[in-house]
Amino acid sequence: MFSYLLLTAWRSLKRNPFLSLLVVVGIALGIGVSTTFVTAVYRLSLHPVPEKEDRLFYVRMDSWNPERPWRDSLPDDPPDQMTWRDALEVTSGDIPTHQTFMYKAELTVHPEDKDMRPFRASTRLCTNDFFALFEVPFQYGGPWSNAADAAAEQVLVLDHATNAKMFGGEDSVGRTLRIEDREFMVAGVMAPWRPIPKYYDTHNNPFEDPEEIFLPILLSESMEINGAGNDSNWKGYERNEYADTLASERIWIQTWVQLDTQRQKDDYAAFLDAYALDQRKMGRFERPLNNWTQETAAWMRDQHIVPAEAKTLLIISLLFLVVCSVNLIGILLGKFLARAPEIGVRRALGASRGTIFMQHLLECEIIAAVGGLAGLGLSVLGLWTIEALFVIDLNFKLDLNMVGAGMLLALVAGLLAGTYPAYRVCRIPPAQYLKAQ
Amino acid sequence: MEFGPIVRSLFHNKTRFWLVTLEIALTLALVINCAVYILDMGSKMNRDTGMDIENILVVHTEPVSPDFKDETFLSQVRDEDLRLLAAQPGVLSATAFHQIPLSGSGSSAGRRAEGSDLNTIVIPYYLVTMNALRTLGAELESGRDLMASDYPPAGQDDIRDDDGVQRFNVLVTRSFADKLFPDGDALGKAVVNNDGTSVQTIVGIIKHMNNSWPTSDFGSDVMLFPLKPGTAERMRYLVRTRPGGLDALAATLEESMLTTNPDRIITLTSLAEVRDDTFSEDVALVKIFGGVIVLLFVVTSLGIFGLASFSVTERTRQIGTRRALGATRAAILRYFLIETWVITGIGLTLGTGMAFGLNMALASIADSPRLELPLLLTGIVVFWLVGMLAALLPAMRAMMVPPVLATRTV
Numbered sequence: 001m002f003s004y005l006l007l008t009a010w011r012s013l014k015r016n017p018f019l020s021l022l023v024v025v026g027i028a029l030g031i032g033v034s035t036t037f038v039t040a041v042y043r044l045s046l047h048p049v050p051e052k053e054d055r056l057f058y059v060r061m062d063s064w065n066p067e068r069p070w071r072d073s074l075p076d077d078p079p080d081q082m083t084w085r086d087a088l089e090v091t092s093g094d095i096p097t098h099q100t101f102m103y104k105a106e107l108t109v110h111p112e113d114k115d116m117r118p119f120r121a122s123t124r125l126c127t128n129d130f131f132a133l134f135e136v137p138f139q140y141g142g143p144w145s146n147a148a149d150a151a152a153e154q155v156l157v158l159d160h161a162t163n164a165k166m167f168g169g170e171d172s173v174g175r176t177l178r179i180e181d182r183e184f185m186v187a188g189v190m191a192p193w194r195p196i197p198k199y200y201d202t203h204n205n206p207f208e209d210p211e212e213i214f215l216p217i218l219l220s221e222s223m224e225i226n227g228a229g230n231d232s233n234w235k236g237y238e239r240n241e242y243a244d245t246l247a248s249e250r251i252w253i254q255t256w257v258q259l260d261t262q263r264q265k266d267d268y269a270a271f272l273d274a275y276a277l278d279q280r281k282m283g284r285f286e287r288p289l290n291n292w293t294q295e296t297a298a299w300m301r302d303q304h305i306v307p308a309e310a311k312t313l314l315i316i317s318l319l320f321l322v323v324c325s326v327n328l329i330g331i332l333l334g335k336f337l338a339r340a341p342e343i344g345v346r347r348a349l350g351a352s353r354g355t356i357f358m359q360h361l362l363e364c365e366i367i368a369a370v371g372g373l374a375g376l377g378l379s380v381l382g383l384w385t386i387e388a389l390f391v392i393d394l395n396f397k398l399d400l401n402m403v404g405a406g407m408l409l410a411l412v413a414g415l416l417a418g419t420y421p422a423y424r425v426c427r428i429p430p431a432q433y434l435k436a437q
Numbered sequence: 438m439e440f441g442p443i444v445r446s447l448f449h450n451k452t453r454f455w456l457v458t459l460e461i462a463l464t465l466a467l468v469i470n471c472a473v474y475i476l477d478m479g480s481k482m483n484r485d486t487g488m489d490i491e492n493i494l495v496v497h498t499e500p501v502s503p504d505f506k507d508e509t510f511l512s513q514v515r516d517e518d519l520r521l522l523a524a525q526p527g528v529l530s531a532t533a534f535h536q537i538p539l540s541g542s543g544s545s546a547g548r549r550a551e552g553s554d555l556n557t558i559v560i561p562y563y564l565v566t567m568n569a570l571r572t573l574g575a576e577l578e579s580g581r582d583l584m585a586s587d588y589p590p591a592g593q594d595d596i597r598d599d600d601g602v603q604r605f606n607v608l609v610t611r612s613f614a615d616k617l618f619p620d621g622d623a624l625g626k627a628v629v630n631n632d633g634t635s636v637q638t639i640v641g642i643i644k645h646m647n648n649s650w651p652t653s654d655f656g657s658d659v660m661l662f663p664l665k666p667g668t669a670e671r672m673r674y675l676v677r678t679r680p681g682g683l684d685a686l687a688a689t690l691e692e693s694m695l696t697t698n699p700d701r702i703i704t705l706t707s708l709a710e711v712r713d714d715t716f717s718e719d720v721a722l723v724k725i726f727g728g729v730i731v732l733l734f735v736v737t738s739l740g741i742f743g744l745a746s747f748s749v750t751e752r753t754r755q756i757g758t759r760r761a762l763g764a765t766r767a768a769i770l771r772y773f774l775i776e777t778w779v780i781t782g783i784g785l786t787l788g789t790g791m792a793f794g795l796n797m798a799l800a801s802i803a804d805s806p807r808l809e810l811p812l813l814l815t816g817i818v819v820f821w822l823v824g825m826l827a828a829l830l831p832a833m834r835a836m837m838v839p840p841v842l843a844t845r846t847v
Contacts, residue, residue, distance in 0.1 A: 334747030
């Protein structure tokens with residue numbers, strides 16, 4: 001019975017190929033546009049490390065001006081970065097499973113090969129726990145040691161591309177690289193790694209590549225490195241030497257901790273508050289106690305990773321699908337009702353209302369399925385266009401999820417759009433059309 | 438005319454009629470709201486920057502030698518660079534800037550009018566060497582340009598009075614001046630930071646120029662500060678050439694600058710390119726919104742086309758009858774076009790309300806621009822034309838139905 005219905009539906013589609021094409025194009029556009037934007041926004045708002053969803057925390061402490069909040073528009077929020085002295089202190093305990101404090105800089109690499117010009121490399125100053133905290137994959141070697149962190153040794157981790165550029169992609173562990181006026185030994189080379197967004201530090205550009213070079217952060221003191229990210233300061237200070245900056249109220253450091261158990265979370269929150277109260281005795285942290293360990297997803301929301309326009313486009317694209325569905329209902333209704341005399345005959349010959357209804361619904365679903373497939377093709381084009389226009393890598397895949405979601409959307413739209421026309425057509429009284437002939 | 442019968446027959450087939458009306462209404466609402474974004478961004482991008490951006494070369498230099506950590510050395514290199522740049526053929530003027538206007542990155546400080554209870558406002562500023570206005574191509578409206586005597590004496594990096602208060606003469610734009618001195622008498626007045634430790638006297642007012650964030654609501658607020666910029670990490674220069682001289686200058690400049698001092702990485706772009714980079718995301722959004730508009734028109738034209746086609750097919754016999762009873766071809770064409778015209782009209786009326794509703798909804802979710810009436814009217818006119826075009830083909834098919842059809846059974 002089903003195959004008979006399928007056959008009738010197919011015949012009816014074939015009978016008016018132009019109209020069927022029109023309908024398929026309509027639904028394909030709707031599915032194409034909506035899946036494009038749904039996928040784009042979904043990719044942007046995806047949790048970057050799902051396996052650590054509720055264990056990875058960004059630390060924020062309110063060390064700001066007692067007179068006014070960090071942002072007048074967000075009076076309850078602590079600043080989005082930390083001072084050097086606080087970040088150093090709150091990552092020195094043993095409560096978190098992993099913890100790091102860090103910032104971005106730009107340092108000059110002097111290649112040994114005299115034919116290569118020196119170049120600026122984006123550099124992250126951090127502790128060796130960075131790599132475990134953010135699950136960084138290694139191709140050769142690994143993070144530097146705890147001892148190297150403590151003694152600020154001249155060691156580094158290279159990213160995959162820079163290792164290819166400087167050492168031809170070979171295992172360069174143990175070899176040296178000249179940065180600024182010092183020689184560094186390679187401790188590890190990362191495998192290709194591209195978190196989207198660059199969630200561990202979204203300041204400046206949340207979709208840029210991770211840094212090219214990673215160095216122990218305590219080197220900052222002797223190398224007098226200035227950050228290349230955002231910084232702000234509420235309290236002026238006389239800067240005679242580099243240490244003045246490290247002791248100042250300038251906020252420019254990012255701090256992350258991994259807390260696996262509730263016990264750790266409670267202990268760490270208590271630890272932060274105790275630290276802040278302790279600082280208050282020295283005349284700092286005069287604002288109400290407000291220290292956050294913020295889950296990654298909440299931190300991404302605060303950083304507005306998904307731009308406002310993306311939400312607008314998402315809404316517009318879903319309404320676009322509604323327009324396409326309404327369009328579909330109208331055309332199907334016309335198409336089906338134009339066939340009324342034939343239906344009348346079939347009903348008179350004994351086809352039940354249910355059969356007629358099912359046949360037409362099936363026809364709609366065939367249209368929807370074909371339109372859905374075409375729409376998925378369009379959405380791949382659409383996503384490529386978005387990637388090219390915005391110069392970002394959404395890293396989307398036409399995987400089962402996306403195909404499934406797109407097809408489901410198409411079939412639901414087909415069902416919604418087809419039900420009424422199919423209902424109308426199965427209500428056609430047989431007698432009227434027999435008479436008219 | 439046939440207006441009455443057309444409307445009555447429309448209501449004869451209510452569902453399909455309302456469906457297309459709804460589709461048209463929704464489409465209008467969406468198209469208009471996409472267009473609002475495009476217009477808003479377009480007007481932001483096309484604003485006058487106040488600068489001769491086509492003829493300004495941006496020279497980024499990134500020192501790679503620790504020598505530059507020495508202030509005296511750094512300032513020597515800067516002086517030599519500025520001399521070299523000014524001496525290049527076709528160059529009108531060269532100035533060192535600590536940040537680049539229109540680039541999206543810059544510095545700002547809080548300032549209030551001295552002796553007034555107006556609130557502190559944010560003022561983007563640039564540390565510049567001499568001739569900044571000439572280099573930018575910006576116009577001095579009143580007062581005077583910065584002079585050598587406005588800069589700290591050689592060997593000093595600050596000017597402070599006996600109480601330790603920092604005191605400088607500065608240039609500001611008219612836009613900023615009017616915010617702090619609404620009476621328009623900013624010239625000669627002073628602005629001061631929150632705790633009173635830094636005071637700037639306004640010695641000249643710039644007619645107009647953009648800062649690093651041209652689309653922000655303080656995009657034309659600028660203060661030019663007589664302090665020589667440059668750090669061991671980076672030094673930047675703007676160089677203005679005679680019209681059309683930029684490419685020739687860029688071709689040879691890197692080499693000549695490296696002869697002065699080889700220990701740096703030099704990158705050259707034009708200020709126009711800097712602006713385009715800053716706007717690249719907005720341009721991409723404009724293209725996307727534009728694409729959505731085109732697709733919306735396509736889908737809805739298909740809908741109108743479909744409706745008109747059915748309407749013709751269903752009534753083939755009636756058309757034949759009307760023709761047989763003496764109706765001209767033109768009358769048949771007119772009938773179907775008027776039918777579409779009425780449907781589109783009702784749809785657009787509904788759509789006007791929806792457009793405003795959607796605009797308000799989007800404004801509450803994302804900070805979307807407001808819908809203006811002229812845009813809406815343009816949208817309606819364009820839509821009406823698109824609707825008529827979509828119905829033209831089926832209407833012409835109707836026109837060709839021969840009267841003899843009335844006598845046949847289907």
